[in-house]
Amino acid sequence: MTRRTQRPPADADDLGPEPDPESVARTILLDQLTAQAKSRHDLAAKLAQREVPADVATKLLDRFEQVGLIDDEAFARSWVEQRHRGKGLARRALAHELRRKGIDDEVAAEALEEVDTDDEVEAARQLVRKKLRSVQGLDEQKAVRRLVGMLARKGHSSGIAFRVVREELGADLRDPEHDT
Secondary structure: OOOOOOOOOHHHHOOOOOOOHHHHHHHHHHHHHHHOOOOHHHHHHHHHHOOOOHHHHHHHHHHHHHOOOOOHHHHHHHHHHHHHHHHOOOHHHHHHHHHHOOOOHHHHHHHHOOOOHHHHHHHHHHHHHHHHHHHOOOOHHHHHHHHHHHHHHOOOOHHHHHHHHHHHHHHHHHOOOOOO
16 A cells, blocks of 8 residues: 655745845855955955846945955955965965956956065975975976976976076085985
8 A cells, every 4th residue: 555645735835935135145155254365356256156146246245345355455464475485385386376367457467576585496496396206207308398387387487497496406416315
């Protein structure tokens, strides 16, 4: 004997009134900002993706900015610090990333002032030292091309890249126990 289950009426799926777009947007913003700081541009894109009306998004983004929950200047400084120290990115690559994040050029330039040429050279040197083992056994020209290419992808100028690679390869060739 098969037992038939009774279906609930169609209106039983009704979970109540539609949520208020402003409270939905507020929840989205708070969820996004809980994990890490984000630029206003990225947050606006997230709200648009979730189909929050533009006027509601603008109103809430402005309010969050007023109370300091959204701060593109602090975001830019933090982004530059993290990506330069953690990934060894040079100013050029950092400027490109900040532009993609919707950070104003003036704000980006101010944040990038924290990275000077000596910092870039040292970051390039550390990146090359980490990669030296992977180019051991290659002829010198091929090793130079690979290492300079890696630094170029990190935004380092060709002048800095070639200088650092030559210095580090020279040190590595002279001293087999060189820092790698």
